[in-house]
Amino acid sequence: MRATVLVRPKPGILDPQGQAVGNSLRHLGFEVGEARVGKLVDVELTTDDRDEALAQLEQMCEQLLTNPLIESYAIELERA
Amino acid sequence: MTESAGPRPTISVIVFPGSNDDRDAQLALERLGAASSRVWHTEEALPPETGAVVLPGGFSYGDYLRCGAIARCSPLMKAVARFAADGGLVLGICNGFQILTEAGLLPGTLRPNKSLSFVCRDVALTVEHTETPFTSRCTAGQELTVPVKHGDGCWFADDELLSELDENGQLILRYAAGANPNGAVADVAGVLNAHGNVFGLMPHPEHAVDPLLGSTDGALILGSLVDAARLSLAVTV
Numbered sequence: 001m002r003a004t005v006l007v008r009p010k011p012g013i014l015d016p017q018g019q020a021v022g023n024s025l026r027h028l029g030f031e032v033g034e035a036r037v038g039k040l041v042d043v044e045l046t047t048d049d050r051d052e053a054l055a056q057l058e059q060m061c062e063q064l065l066t067n068p069l070i071e072s073y074a075i076e077l078e079r080a
Numbered sequence: 081m082t083e084s085a086g087p088r089p090t091i092s093v094i095v096f097p098g099s100n101d102d103r104d105a106q107l108a109l110e111r112l113g114a115a116s117s118r119v120w121h122t123e124e125a126l127p128p129e130t131g132a133v134v135l136p137g138g139f140s141y142g143d144y145l146r147c148g149a150i151a152r153c154s155p156l157m158k159a160v161a162r163f164a165a166d167g168g169l170v171l172g173i174c175n176g177f178q179i180l181t182e183a184g185l186l187p188g189t190l191r192p193n194k195s196l197s198f199v200c201r202d203v204a205l206t207v208e209h210t211e212t213p214f215t216s217r218c219t220a221g222q223e224l225t226v227p228v229k230h231g232d233g234c235w236f237a238d239d240e241l242l243s244e245l246d247e248n249g250q251l252i253l254r255y256a257a258g259a260n261p262n263g264a265v266a267d268v269a270g271v272l273n274a275h276g277n278v279f280g281l282m283p284h285p286e287h288a289v290d291p292l293l294g295s296t297d298g299a300l301i302l303g304s305l306v307d308a309a310r311l312s313l314a315v316t317v
Contacts, residue, residue: 013191013236014191014194014234014236014263016192016193016194016195016196017192017196020196039145064145064149064153065145067146067149067182067189069188069189069236069237069238070189070191070236
């Protein structure tokens, strides 16, 4: 089973990369407010059990994929 | 630079793929009176004679994912965590500091510099506390000049954690007023753990140990560590 983990800077956390992206979009003429930059991780799991997959992915997020102090995450599981 | 008197404690310098200040750290420690060995990150155990551990600067694993996030999964980091849990002295410099926060051995985290620019220059630091194994050769309030060179040195802790660390006296080193090079909260340059045996800092004391380098203030920090490692040697032998 495949899954996608989206990692975002938590609200209120300074995101200079997002600010630079927002500024560049405005320089190009786009009318945008805030931009925030996160990460995307695609993971291939050996299990086909959705509950088991979610449990594993949450562990991965807590232990490595995110820094819980400054980042939040969302898990998207591939439809069976 | 003052070499401390007495037996030579052994300080193990951990080397990860992408570490690049390990030899400088080793040279500085040896000139300050320590014996040192560089230990590759795939080892399962620290050399038995280890009296202190230094995690050097560099760009371990190319800073993939987050600075220090991959290195902290190395086999040897389990041994470093056990060493720290037993009260062993551990110093993390720059990337070493990042690895220690990722490993959960130090509080807070290090984020991209507020300016998004890599900074490489001397900075003025203020020593906030001297009753630690890492600052015992300093005087309270002493100003040090030590270089920084990093892209991700913006130390962050939320308000609650910050006030807890402040009350516990764990914010050992700050950038002097107006000298903060990276946007770190409360101008924090170096943080101690609650037990007082693990310390991390963004500036590079190993690059400030000889007048030729422009400053010898880094020797006060590394010399303090050598002194403390020697004391622990006296206790354990």
